[in-house]
Amino acid sequence: MSERDFTQPEIDGVQLHAVLFALSDPTRLAIARALADGEEHSAGDLAGDVPKSTMSHHLKILREAGITSTRPEGMRCRVSLRRTELNRRFPGLLAAILKNAE
Amino acid sequence: MSERDFTQPEIDGVQLHAVLFALSDPTRLAIARALADGEEHSAGDLAGDVPKSTMSHHLKILREAGITSTRPEGMRCRVSLRRTELNRRFPGLLAAILKNAE
DNA sequence: GGTTATGTTCTATGTTTCTAGAACACAGCA
């Protein structure tokens, strides 16, 4: 085996309350804001002074809530917002949250 | 003394993550949806088969998050959405959540 | 192979949250 497992839910299975819960944590909301530039970021890039195990935990919650997508690239990982998909599933939701998080 | 205390935060002090957290619980999201008709509802009216102590707990969280307003009237209480105020504080947020909760 | 860099998983600790029964408080009414 190989290839790390970054399973993420299909967009149609994403639950509204899970999205709201994931973004109700200040640390995770900050991560989402950082990803709002549309670029891929590495976990270390997003971490700041948060320990990496804690960061990994938060990224997992965001990923499993359907908010982010994580892709392995070499020895780091690339995290991005599932903006288009989320907007199809919950029109206007992510935009409203991110805008009001400024 | 008298008059039950239903203190609610001033709208400018309402925190986004608290709003998201309050609505991340399915029971509370259902309460918010029921209140979305713009009418005042009593706690018992909203309760369904949820025990009243549990209901009181959820209503308190919604109230302290700044989402609802509770007014005592006789021996019952009147709960309503702070829709206009919330929309001023976080434009488009509540509408996006309620619409996607359907 | 050995070393370094980047993250994940494991494990443990403490906090918060959910649920709901029991007791209490208040309002209305006979």
Added chain:
DNA sequence: TGCTGTGTTCTAGAAACATAGAACATAACC
């Protein structure tokens, strides 16, 4: 005053969550 309806507060147990150190896994490079 007593009785009933409505809801809050108290209390406790279970479950979920946040945090973070330690160990492990993977990738790149010497």
